[in-house]
Amino acid sequence: MININKVHHIAIICSDYSKSKHFYIDVLGLTVIQEIYREERDSYKLDLALNGDYIIELFSFPNPPKRPSRPEATGLRHLAFEVSNLDETVAFLNSKNIESEPIRIDEMTQKRFTFIADPDELPIEFYER
Missing domain, CATH: 3.10.180.10 (2,3-Dihydroxybiphenyl 1,2-Dioxygenase, domain 1)
Structure with missing residues (x-):
């Protein structure tokens, strides 16, 4: 049996990075751990925390399918x-x-x-x- 400690994070791909960033930070109240722009992927990766615990990776990619x-x-x-x-x-x-x-x-x-x-x-x- 695998000994799992906890859920480490949840990855979410969004279609409008600024709108989703606003929602998860300003509406839900998550805090930014780090934000990285990955030029080779034309993509942002935003690590978000809830009560100090890393919980969500918010990704942007060009034209993701719905x-x-x-x-x-x-x-x-x-x-x-x-x-x-x-x-x-x-x-x-x-x-x-x-x-x-x-x-x-x-x-x-x-x-x-x-x-x-x-x-x-x-x-x-x-x-x-």
């Missing part, structure tokens, strides 16, 4: 973040003109959750602690 989010398809389904207060989270998102789905209750845990979409329609879940 990946469908709906209907749901095989592959990574969504990215989920735990929040302390879902109502406050939804209110903040609404203040940034980001619409969320109606709040639902997880049938297994009885916890509340909702979804939004990032600038490329990647589903992002907020799950109340």
Whole structure:
């Protein structure tokens, strides 16, 4: 058996680097670890942290193909973040003109959750602690 310690990071390819950079930093509140421009690939790589822990690599590439989010398809389904207060989270998102789905209750845990979409329609879940 493999002894996995934790999820190291999640890599996301975006279609509009500045829009996605703004979303992940200014809306979700992730912090920049480092930003690198890779000239040979005409690509940015932005390493982002959540509460000091490295979590997301945000990549830009010239003309990446779209990946469908709906209907749901095989592959990574969504990215989920735990929040302390879902109502406050939804209110903040609404203040940034980001619409969320109606709040639902997880049938297994009885916890509340909702979804939004990032600038490329990647589903992002907020799950109340």
